[in-house]
Structure formats: C-alpha cells, structure tokens
Amino acid sequence: DSYHGLVSAGWRGRGYGEFVGGTVFWIHSFYSYALIGFAHIVLIQCFLRAPPIYRRQSGMIIGGALVPLFGNALTIFHLSPLPGGDLTPFGLVVSSAVISTALFRRGLLDLVPIARDAVVERMHDGVLVLDSQNRLVDLNPAARTILGIAHLDVLGKPAAVAMAAWHGYSPDYLSMADFHDEVLIGNDRCVDLRISALSSKRTRLGGRLMVLRDITPLRQASAALQDANSRLRQQLIEIEVMQDLLKEQAIRDSLTGLYNRRFLEETLMRELGQSTRTHDPVSVVLIDLDHFKSINDTYGHGAGDLLLQTVGELLRSSCRGGDAACRFGGEEFVVLLPGTSFSVALQRADQVRQEFMALRVPFGEFKLHATFSAGVATFPRHGEDFASLLNAADIALYAAKKEGRNRVLGAQEIPV
Incomplete structure (x- = not known):
C-alpha cells in the first residue's frame, strides 16, 4: 500500500x-x-x-x-x-x-415467528393460488389430497386443466371477484369453497386465493343428526298414539268396546253441570239383560259374552252425536242422552229394545235369543245429581223387571 x-x-x-x-x-x-x-x-x-x-x-x-x-x-x-x-x-x-x-436475561428468541409457508404447508384446509390469468401457481398438500392431484406438474396450467380430477368444478367459480358456497367434489366429498381476489395495499394483483375446507364429516354428522331427529319424531308420534290408545283403553270396556263406568261418571257429572247452566234436559237409560244367568248356565259364558257384545254393537249404532253408551257392570248398560227429553228417551229406548228382541245370534249350532228391561230418568225432573238420577233410573228398571221384563219404564211411571 x-x-x-x-x-x-x-x-x-x-x-x-x-x-x-x-x-x-x-x-x-x-x-x-x-x-x-x-x-x-x-x-x-x-x-x-x-x-x-x-x-x-x-x-x-x-x-x-x-x-x-x-x-x-x-x-x-x-x-x-x-x-x-x-x-x-x-x-x-x-x-x-x-x-x-x-x-x-430478557428471553430473546424464546418466541420465534413461524414461517408462513410452513404454516400453509401444514394446514388441514386446502389452499390454491391462481394468477391473473387463472393459472394454478401454488397449492399445499391438503389441496392436493382434497382434489386428488397426484403430481405438481399441474402448476402453471389453467385452473380447469389443473383441477381436472375435480368432477364438480365449474368456471363460474371464477366469474366473480369473491365466491363462497358449499360444493361437491366427486360423489361423497363436500367442501366449503372460498375464493378471494388477491390485492395489496397499493395495487390489485389480479390473482385469486382458493381455500377448500373439507366439511364432509360435518355433513355426515348433520345427516346422522337429522336422521336421529326424524326417528325421534317418529317415536314421539308413536308414543302419542300409544298414549291416546292407553287413554282410550282406560275409558273403554275391553269386552264390548263401550265406555266404562269411570267414563260415565266423569261425563255425566260434566253434562249435569252444563245442563244446570243451559237448562237443557239430560236423560239416562239403565238397561239390564233378562235371565242372563240362565243363558250362561245353559250355553256357557262364551254365549253370555257374545250377547253382551251384541248389545254393545246395537247400543253403539243407535247413539247420535253427543250420546254415550257405557257398560255399567255385569249385564247392565247405561246410555247417556244429553239434550234429550224424557219422552224422546223413552221412545228411543223402546226402539232399541224391540230391535234386540228381534235378533237371533248364531252360537255354534244354536241361535241365541234374549231380551232386556230398561228404566229411564231425566235431569232435573227425576234427580238433581249423579246418584239421585241413576237411582231413579234403577227404580224404574226394577219396576220393569217386576212387571214381567222385556219392557221400558220411565221414572214417573213407577206405580205408587
């Protein structure tokens, strides 16, 4: 130097x-x-x-x-x-x-920023980058797995060519700046697709970012949940039907299918309360089969049950809207006739008696024949509550039995 x-x-x-x-x-x-x-x-x-x-x-x-x-x-x-x-x-x-x-002393480099490319490479969401001419310039491993892309030779090719394995791909996905929808890839994979335009703070770059999130497990879980809800709704319907059936069975007589005594008591009390407000009559017909014990002794209990069922069918067919036919117990029946006057109740009861008397019921090689007696009472003329009204009808029934059976008597017709 x-x-x-x-x-x-x-x-x-x-x-x-x-x-x-x-x-x-x-x-x-x-x-x-x-x-x-x-x-x-x-x-x-x-x-x-x-x-x-x-x-x-x-x-x-x-x-x-x-x-x-x-x-x-x-x-x-x-x-x-x-x-x-x-x-x-x-x-x-x-x-x-x-x-x-x-x-x-200060922990320098204890926290080291992770390279963003490493983060993208390890993301479970598929990430694809397109340039301004919609050519594929980059994609991560998750995107290759979701789209079924085996080799990286697709880089630089148009999106439609690069994603040929995506059978559901549509050019319409790239026809707008931003796109978001759930799309199908193949027959069994559903993805959440988001497409966003790439731009910087200074200028619009013209490329696009595509993010694919595989929501197939979510859709499968949702479908399974909907199926479970559907089965649950069906079970609830079946439970409601069973509950209605149980309620019906609780107020029905198992042999005749008529209402039982419990239903009679609840309904008659309700009708008497309404009649008190409206001043409409409520009539009851108390029926008892004649010589029923003799029929059981002669032909057996099967014949007796058949006759009870026959009476039940006849009473049910004779009822009008609002009427209720009930099995009171044994061979006794009660027909509740709301809004029916005493005279009309007598006529209807006697008509049913005549129809039953004319019946011949097949039982094996026999033809069963029987009659019944009935007593009629009307609220408030013959009783002011449940017990007194049925008691008046029972007294009339007893009088019909005493006079020779196979007849209908009203409460006021009882001899003094």
Missing part, C-alpha cells in the same frame, strides 16, 4: 496520530455503510410491522447492532474522544453485552 496509497494514505500528526484513508478505503467504507444501512432499514420495517410481542426482540437487535457502527463512524471520521484510538472494538463489546443480556 506504500506504493499506491489507495487504502492507507498515511498518518497525520505525531504519536499515535490519525489514520488517513485512501480512495479505495473510502469507497469500501461507504459501500459497507450502505449495506449496513439497508440491513437496518429492513430491521426497522420488521420492527414496525411486527406484533407487539416480537417488537422487543427486533428493538434489541437493532440497538445492539448500532453501537459498534456508531463507534466505527466516530473513528474513521476523526470524531473519537480518544485521539488515535479505535472505538469499534469497544462498540463490539457493548453490542455483545446488550445481545447477551437480551438472550439470557
């Missing part, structure tokens, strides 16, 4: 003196400072963009790197407070102390 002086142009002053750089030295220095300055600009940009949790790390690195740079600048521009001394080594010592403190 003593021949050309391009790096070191000599020393100035006595003693330690001051270093005088040559032309190449200054070119090298400015070049080095330009590189170091550019690196610090990048670090400062990272510092400004980084989330708050990472800014402390970037700030410590920037601060530690600036100390030796500042010492070196003071030295080469002859601004050092130590004549003839180089402050750069002292700056490196301070820089080492700052970064060491940051590493061992």
Whole structure:
C-alpha cells in the first residue's frame, strides 16, 4: 500500500496520530455503510410491522447492532474522544453485552415467528393460488389430497386443466371477484369453497386465493343428526298414539268396546253441570239383560259374552252425536242422552229394545235369543245429581223387571 496509497494514505500528526484513508478505503467504507444501512432499514420495517410481542426482540437487535457502527463512524471520521484510538472494538463489546443480556436475561428468541409457508404447508384446509390469468401457481398438500392431484406438474396450467380430477368444478367459480358456497367434489366429498381476489395495499394483483375446507364429516354428522331427529319424531308420534290408545283403553270396556263406568261418571257429572247452566234436559237409560244367568248356565259364558257384545254393537249404532253408551257392570248398560227429553228417551229406548228382541245370534249350532228391561230418568225432573238420577233410573228398571221384563219404564211411571 506504500506504493499506491489507495487504502492507507498515511498518518497525520505525531504519536499515535490519525489514520488517513485512501480512495479505495473510502469507497469500501461507504459501500459497507450502505449495506449496513439497508440491513437496518429492513430491521426497522420488521420492527414496525411486527406484533407487539416480537417488537422487543427486533428493538434489541437493532440497538445492539448500532453501537459498534456508531463507534466505527466516530473513528474513521476523526470524531473519537480518544485521539488515535479505535472505538469499534469497544462498540463490539457493548453490542455483545446488550445481545447477551437480551438472550439470557430478557428471553430473546424464546418466541420465534413461524414461517408462513410452513404454516400453509401444514394446514388441514386446502389452499390454491391462481394468477391473473387463472393459472394454478401454488397449492399445499391438503389441496392436493382434497382434489386428488397426484403430481405438481399441474402448476402453471389453467385452473380447469389443473383441477381436472375435480368432477364438480365449474368456471363460474371464477366469474366473480369473491365466491363462497358449499360444493361437491366427486360423489361423497363436500367442501366449503372460498375464493378471494388477491390485492395489496397499493395495487390489485389480479390473482385469486382458493381455500377448500373439507366439511364432509360435518355433513355426515348433520345427516346422522337429522336422521336421529326424524326417528325421534317418529317415536314421539308413536308414543302419542300409544298414549291416546292407553287413554282410550282406560275409558273403554275391553269386552264390548263401550265406555266404562269411570267414563260415565266423569261425563255425566260434566253434562249435569252444563245442563244446570243451559237448562237443557239430560236423560239416562239403565238397561239390564233378562235371565242372563240362565243363558250362561245353559250355553256357557262364551254365549253370555257374545250377547253382551251384541248389545254393545246395537247400543253403539243407535247413539247420535253427543250420546254415550257405557257398560255399567255385569249385564247392565247405561246410555247417556244429553239434550234429550224424557219422552224422546223413552221412545228411543223402546226402539232399541224391540230391535234386540228381534235378533237371533248364531252360537255354534244354536241361535241365541234374549231380551232386556230398561228404566229411564231425566235431569232435573227425576234427580238433581249423579246418584239421585241413576237411582231413579234403577227404580224404574226394577219396576220393569217386576212387571214381567222385556219392557221400558220411565221414572214417573213407577206405580205408587
């Protein structure tokens, strides 16, 4: 260097003196400072963009790197407070102390930002990137799995060609800036498809980002849930039917199918209460089969049951809207006739008696024949409550039996 002086142009002053750089030295220095300055600009940009949790790390690195740079600048521009001394080594010592403190006392680099490309590569959602001409430029492994793409030779090809394995693909997906819908891939895979236009803060890039989320398990679970709900609704309907059937069975006589005594008591009490308000009559007909014990003794209980069922069918067919035929117990029956006057009740009861008397009921090789007696009473004429009304009808029935059976008598016709 003593021949050309391009790096070191000599020393100035006595003693330690001051270093005088040559032309190449200054070119090298400015070049080095330009590189170091550019690196610090990048670090400062990272510092400004980084989330708050990472800014402390970037700030410590920037601060530690600036100390030796500042010492070196003071030295080469002859601004050092130590004549003839180089402050750069002292700056490196301070820089080492700052970064060491940051590493061992402040947790520098304990949290390291994860590379975004590594995150995308490990995502369960499929990610595809298209350029402005809708050519496939990138995709992650999840997208290859969802779309059935085996090789990366599809990169650079138009989307329709690159995704040929997607049988449900439609160019309409790319006809709008943004798209979101649930689509089918093949016959059994359902995905949530989102397509977004790629743009920066300054300009619109024209590319597109496609994100595919496989929701097949969710749809399968939803279908299974709907199926379970459907079965549950069907079961609830069956339960309601069973409940209605049980309610019906609770108020029905199992042999004749007529209402039972419990239903009679509840209905008659309700009808008497309504009649008290409306002043409409309520009539009851109490029926008892004649010589029923003799029929059981002669032909057996099967014949008796058959006659009871026959009476039940006859009473049920003779009822009008609002009437109720009930089996009171044994061979006794009660017909409730709301809104029916005493005289009409007598006529209807006697008509049923005549129809029953004319019947011949086949039972094996026999033809069963029987008659019944009946007593009629009307509220409030013959009784003001449930017990007194049925008692009046029972007295009339007893009188009909006493007079020879096979007849209908009303409560007022009882001989005094």
